[in-house]
Amino acid sequence: xxxxxxxxxxxxxxxxxxxxxxxxxxxxxxxxxxxxxxxxxxxxxxxxxxxxxxxxxxxxxxxxxxxxxxxxxxxxxxxxxxxxxxxxxxxxxxxxxxxxxxxxxxxxxxxxxxxxxxxxxxxxxxxxxxxxxxxxxxxxxxxxxxxxxxxxxxxxxxxxxxxxxxxxxxxxxxxxxxxxxxxxxxxxxxxxxxxxxxxxxxxxxxxxxxxxxxxxxxxxxxxxxxxxxxxxxxxxxxxxxxxxxxxxxxxxxxxxxxxxxxxxxxxxxxxxxxxxxxxxxxxxxxxxxxxxxxxxxxxxxxxxxxxxxxxxxxxxxxxx
Amino acid sequence: xxxxxxxxxxxxxxxxxxxxxxxxxxxxxxxxxxxxxxxxxxxxxxxxxxxxxxxxxxxxxxxxxxxxxxxxxxxxxxxxxxxxxxxxxxxxxxxxxxxxxxxxxxxxxxxxxxxxxxxxxxxxxxxxxxxxxxxxxxxxxxxxxxxxxxxxxxxxxxxxxxxxxxxxxxxxxxxxxxxxxxxxxxxxxxxxxxxxxxxxxxxxxxxxxxxxxxxxxxxxxxxxxxxxxxxxxxxxxxxxxxxxxxxxxxxxxxxxxxxxxxxxxxxxxxxxxxxxxxxxxxxxxxxxxxxxxxxxxxxxxxxxxxxxxxxxxxxxxxx
Numbered sequence: 246x247x248x249x250x251x252x253x254x255x256x257x258x259x260x261x262x263x264x265x266x267x268x269x270x271x272x273x274x275x276x277x278x279x280x281x282x283x284x285x286x287x288x289x290x291x292x293x294x295x296x297x298x299x300x301x302x303x304x305x306x307x308x309x310x311x312x313x314x315x316x317x318x319x320x321x322x323x324x325x326x327x328x329x330x331x332x333x334x335x336x337x338x339x340x341x342x343x344x345x346x347x348x349x350x351x352x353x354x355x356x357x358x359x360x361x362x363x364x365x366x367x368x369x370x371x372x373x374x375x376x377x378x379x380x381x382x383x384x385x386x387x388x389x390x391x392x393x394x395x396x397x398x399x400x401x402x403x404x405x406x407x408x409x410x411x412x413x414x415x416x417x418x419x420x421x422x423x424x425x426x427x428x429x430x431x432x433x434x435x436x437x438x439x440x441x442x443x444x445x446x447x448x449x450x451x452x453x454x455x456x457x458x459x460x461x462x463x464x465x466x467x468x469x470x471x472x473x474x475x476x477x478x479x480x481x482x483x484x485x486x487x488x489x490x491x492x493x494x495x496x497x498x499x500x501x502x503x504x505x506x507x508x509x510x511x512x513x514x515x516x517x518x519x520x521x522x523x524x525x526x527x528x529x530x531x532x533x534x535x536x537x538x539x540x541x542x543x544x545x546x547x548x549x550x551x552x553x554x555x556x557x558x559x560x561x562x563x564x565x
Numbered sequence: 566x567x568x569x570x571x572x573x574x575x576x577x578x579x580x581x582x583x584x585x586x587x588x589x590x591x592x593x594x595x596x597x598x599x600x601x602x603x604x605x606x607x608x609x610x611x612x613x614x615x616x617x618x619x620x621x622x623x624x625x626x627x628x629x630x631x632x633x634x635x636x637x638x639x640x641x642x643x644x645x646x647x648x649x650x651x652x653x654x655x656x657x658x659x660x661x662x663x664x665x666x667x668x669x670x671x672x673x674x675x676x677x678x679x680x681x682x683x684x685x686x687x688x689x690x691x692x693x694x695x696x697x698x699x700x701x702x703x704x705x706x707x708x709x710x711x712x713x714x715x716x717x718x719x720x721x722x723x724x725x726x727x728x729x730x731x732x733x734x735x736x737x738x739x740x741x742x743x744x745x746x747x748x749x750x751x752x753x754x755x756x757x758x759x760x761x762x763x764x765x766x767x768x769x770x771x772x773x774x775x776x777x778x779x780x781x782x783x784x785x786x787x788x789x790x791x792x793x794x795x796x797x798x799x800x801x802x803x804x805x806x807x808x809x810x811x812x813x814x815x816x817x818x819x820x821x822x823x824x825x826x827x828x829x830x831x832x833x834x835x836x837x838x839x840x841x842x843x844x845x846x847x848x849x850x851x852x853x854x855x856x857x858x859x860x861x862x863x864x865x866x867x868x869x870x871x872x873x874x875x876x877x878x879x880x881x882x883x884x
């Protein structure tokens with residue numbers, strides 16, 4: 246089977262232990278909220294179900310600029326690589342109805358330089374145009390030098406797109422997947438897409454050399470994720486993020502805390518979140534991973550009969 | 566030209582190409598030039614970037630307008646002290662992986678100047694991190710999940726990282742165009758290593774992606790623009806199965822492509838190898854409503870692609 250070119254982390258550091266805390270301050274909320282919604286298929290009904298789910302959070306987005314950040318990597322027919330466009334369109338509709346001043350979709354694919362090609366072949370372009378939802382190519386946006394609010398990579402600063410920094414409400418919309426370098430690709434890993442290719446290249450190889458997990462922590466400490474809408478209707482297991490196989494979970498996960506979102510997704514995949522280095526580290530200062538600190542607003546967390554398959558290096562993620 | 570019923574006809578719609586070139590696309594590109602002389606990707610951005618600026622200068626290389634002169638002046642003014650170019654105005658000064666594109670823009674503008682020479686010197690010093698003995702050893706012994714030969718290295722996107730297809734291909738093109746004859750041993754060696762790296766990183770199904778053909782034993786898919794750029798860099802080299810397979814893959818894959826950036830690069834590569842491109846040119850012309858193309862680098866690439874049928878291919882390199 247052919248897979249897209251995402252596995253190009255030549256020189257990647259493996260998940261190194263985070264021996265010394267390197268964040269500027271603890272910003273973890275006292276409690277976090279997660280809602281697991283059931284959704285068996287991608288359809289126009291998603292907007293209704295999503296709206297019901299969002300109302301559980303009493304979000305105040307009135308007058309705000311909302312950035313929806315899907316996971317849009319490449320397009321291979323029949324492979325669930327990207328966040329589904331119908332879920333993204335449904336989210337845009339919901340935030341508009343909740344009073345957002347503007348809703349924009351932004352992404353900077355990591356390997357495929359032709360963003361328009363991915364948009365067009367994945368079905369995003371037609372849907373975004375039809376619903377009049379603007380899209381910003383974060384790989385080619387105007388950039389602002391930004392000091393990192395954690396220092397696990399030693400980079401000190403990173404150039405970030407103006408659209409990301411100007412948004413008052415950032416929604417990470419990952420596709421729930423296994424990942425052959427970082428174990429999982431969820432709401433926090435999804436923020437690699439805000440790192441601009443125009444500066445860092447295709448792929449953003451500096452992040453691999455500085456360590457994928459330290460890079461995830463540094464970026465998420467710097468770019469606040471206000472909300473997560475994770476696409477686990479059709480998820481991916483095995484050799485993700487591109488060469489894996491489809492795994493139907495039939496769920497959409499909403500959360501007001503990216504760490505709680507990722508920890509919950511990991512549990513739904515049959516993994517122990519504390520074994521995932523970037524979740525473990527961000528739970529010290531950015532959000533809550535412990536179940537007792539997470540309020541489940543809808544369906545409870547149910548462990549799968551069989552954990553998601555991973556590449557052999559990540560067998561240790563499986564919850565005992 | 567082809568003979569048909571006693572009349573000579575162009576194999577593509579020449580008049581449409583001319584009209585497109587001379588009106589909408591060029592006008593759009595000119596309108597999007599910043600007062601300082603550079604171009605940004607997005608028209609709304611005030612931050613000139615290296616790639617759209619270089620592609621715009623290449624697209625306007627036959628132009629005698631003040632816009633071109635201002636663009637060249639801007640490009641020269643933002644060169645880093647170490648000879649490289651920044652990715653955008655205001656960037657850090659370590660050097661962009663697209664520095665080679667700036668050198669190519671200067672060469673094609675008739676500017677074999679001190680600036681181009683300093684850029685070339687930086688290019689010769691720049692190499693993928695896998696070229697270091699320590700990393701070669703690591704990639705041979707413990708980190709073997711990505712299939713590649715670290716002896717075959719090219720150019721990185723950023724200093725201190727691995728070699729990748731796009732910066733390597735552009736660097737080879739720049740070196741070949743700058744040193745048409747009388748290559749020093751160093752230049753010949755870097756071109757040879759870069760060529761070997763491209764051939765090593767090809768995808769098993771034909772063509773290239775960002776830089777690796779097989780990861781965890783899984784063959785990866787190719788990308789149109791990476792394949793086209795690699796083929797342009799390999800033009801003039803002895804034909805082999807990998808180049809032929811890349812060309813065949815490109816011809817097959819581009820049939821279903823409707824994105825102007827990939828179409829433009831595919832046309833440039835197929836033209837360099839004298840493969841038929843008439844239908845690609847017609848499809849590009851159909852897409853050439855500049856109002857629908859926000860990315861100025863894409864507008865410039867389209868001009869370069871259509872222009873190559875009339876005035877020559879800016880990326881074509883000789884053996």
